[in-house]
Amino acid sequence: MAPTFQAIGLAVADMATSLAFYRRLGLDFPPGAEKEPHVETTVAGGIRLMWDTHAALKSFEPDYRPGEPSGGWAFLCADPAEVDRVHAELVAAGATSVKAPWDAPWGQRYAQVADPDGNVVDLFASSQ
Incomplete structure:
Protein backbone atom coordinates (compact mmCIF):
# COMPACT_ATOMS: atom_id res chain seq x y z
CA MET A 1 0.00 0.00 0.00
CA ALA A 2 1.27 3.49 -0.86
CA PRO A 3 1.26 6.31 1.70
CA THR A 4 -1.83 8.53 1.67
CA PHE A 5 -1.41 12.28 1.27
CA GLN A 6 -3.19 13.94 4.20
CA ALA A 7 -1.60 17.16 5.42
CA ILE A 8 0.30 20.32 4.49
CA GLY A 9 2.18 22.44 6.98
CA LEU A 10 3.39 26.00 7.35
CA ALA A 11 6.16 27.23 9.61
CA VAL A 12 5.21 30.58 11.09
CA ALA A 13 6.96 33.23 13.12
CA ASP A 14 3.83 34.37 15.00
CA MET A 15 0.86 32.02 15.39
CA ALA A 16 -1.68 34.73 16.30
CA THR A 17 -0.80 36.90 13.30
CA SER A 18 -0.88 33.96 10.90
CA LEU A 19 -4.20 32.60 12.17
CA ALA A 20 -5.79 36.05 11.99
CA PHE A 21 -4.79 36.26 8.31
CA TYR A 22 -6.14 32.80 7.47
CA ARG A 23 -9.34 33.36 9.45
CA ARG A 24 -10.02 36.26 7.06
CA LEU A 25 -9.92 33.63 4.30
CA GLY A 26 -12.59 31.57 6.07
CA LEU A 27 -10.48 28.94 7.82
CA ASP A 28 -11.77 27.88 11.21
CA PHE A 29 -9.55 27.39 14.26
CA PRO A 30 -10.51 26.54 17.81
CA PRO A 31 -10.71 29.33 20.40
CA GLY A 32 -7.33 29.99 21.96
CA ALA A 33 -5.43 28.41 19.06
CA GLU A 34 -3.31 31.54 18.71
CA LYS A 35 -1.54 30.63 21.96
CA GLU A 36 -0.55 27.15 20.79
CA PRO A 37 2.74 26.15 19.12
CA HIS A 38 0.92 23.74 16.76
CA VAL A 39 -2.53 24.24 15.23
CA GLU A 40 -4.51 22.26 12.66
CA THR A 41 -7.70 22.65 10.70
CA THR A 42 -9.31 20.24 8.24
CA VAL A 43 -10.52 21.49 4.86
CA ALA A 44 -12.62 19.98 2.07
CA GLY A 45 -11.50 16.51 1.12
CA GLY A 46 -10.21 15.82 4.63
CA ILE A 47 -6.84 17.48 4.07
CA ARG A 48 -5.31 18.83 7.27
CA LEU A 49 -3.58 22.21 7.20
CA MET A 50 -1.04 22.55 10.00
CA TRP A 51 0.74 25.56 11.49
CA ASP A 52 3.87 25.24 13.62
CA THR A 53 5.79 28.09 15.18
CA HIS A 54 9.50 28.34 14.47
CA ALA A 55 10.09 27.72 18.18
CA ALA A 56 8.02 24.50 18.08
CA LEU A 57 9.98 23.22 15.10
CA LYS A 58 13.26 24.08 16.79
CA SER A 59 12.16 22.12 19.89
CA PHE A 60 12.55 18.81 18.07
CA GLU A 61 14.99 19.91 15.33
CA PRO A 62 17.66 21.99 17.11
CA ASP A 63 19.28 22.99 13.80
CA TYR A 64 15.98 24.25 12.33
CA ARG A 65 16.24 27.65 10.68
CA PRO A 66 13.36 29.31 8.83
CA GLY A 67 13.98 29.48 5.12
CA GLU A 68 12.80 31.92 2.51
CA PRO A 69 9.06 31.66 1.81
CA SER A 70 8.35 29.34 -1.05
CA GLY A 71 5.02 28.18 -2.34
CA GLY A 72 1.69 29.03 -0.85
CA TRP A 73 -1.96 28.14 -1.03
Missing part, protein backbone atom coordinates in the same frame (compact mmCIF):
# COMPACT_ATOMS: atom_id res chain seq x y z
CA ALA A 74 -4.77 29.02 -3.46
CA PHE A 75 -8.31 29.91 -2.42
CA LEU A 76 -11.27 29.53 -4.77
CA CYS A 77 -13.65 32.49 -4.65
CA ALA A 78 -17.31 32.41 -5.68
CA ASP A 79 -16.88 34.88 -8.54
CA PRO A 80 -14.55 37.60 -9.87
CA ALA A 81 -16.10 40.22 -7.58
CA GLU A 82 -15.20 38.12 -4.54
CA VAL A 83 -11.57 37.93 -5.72
CA ASP A 84 -11.48 41.73 -5.85
CA ARG A 85 -13.27 42.12 -2.49
CA VAL A 86 -11.14 39.60 -0.58
CA HIS A 87 -7.92 41.02 -2.03
CA ALA A 88 -8.97 44.53 -0.97
CA GLU A 89 -10.00 43.36 2.52
CA LEU A 90 -6.72 41.53 3.10
CA VAL A 91 -4.67 44.51 1.93
CA ALA A 92 -6.75 46.86 4.11
CA ALA A 93 -6.01 44.55 7.06
CA GLY A 94 -2.27 44.87 6.44
CA ALA A 95 -1.42 42.11 3.97
CA THR A 96 0.98 42.91 1.16
CA SER A 97 -0.45 42.74 -2.34
CA VAL A 98 1.82 40.65 -4.56
CA LYS A 99 -0.34 41.15 -7.65
CA ALA A 100 -3.56 43.15 -7.81
CA PRO A 101 -6.60 41.41 -9.29
CA TRP A 102 -6.34 40.78 -13.02
CA ASP A 103 -8.10 38.78 -15.70
CA ALA A 104 -5.71 35.91 -16.37
CA PRO A 105 -5.44 34.52 -19.90
CA TRP A 106 -6.46 31.07 -18.64
CA GLY A 107 -10.02 32.28 -17.93
CA GLN A 108 -9.85 33.22 -14.26
CA ARG A 109 -9.92 36.38 -12.20
CA TYR A 110 -6.74 36.14 -10.16
CA ALA A 111 -4.97 38.03 -7.36
CA GLN A 112 -2.08 37.35 -5.01
CA VAL A 113 -1.24 38.51 -1.49
CA ALA A 114 1.54 37.57 0.90
CA ASP A 115 0.65 35.98 4.21
CA PRO A 116 2.40 37.28 7.36
CA ASP A 117 5.38 34.97 6.71
CA GLY A 118 5.73 35.98 3.06
CA ASN A 119 4.06 32.93 1.48
CA VAL A 120 2.08 33.85 -1.62
CA VAL A 121 -1.65 33.19 -1.37
CA ASP A 122 -3.62 33.06 -4.62
CA LEU A 123 -7.26 34.11 -4.87
CA PHE A 124 -9.09 32.98 -7.98
CA ALA A 125 -12.48 32.48 -9.62
CA SER A 126 -13.69 31.56 -13.05
CA SER A 127 -14.19 34.69 -15.11
CA GLN A 128 -16.55 32.92 -17.49
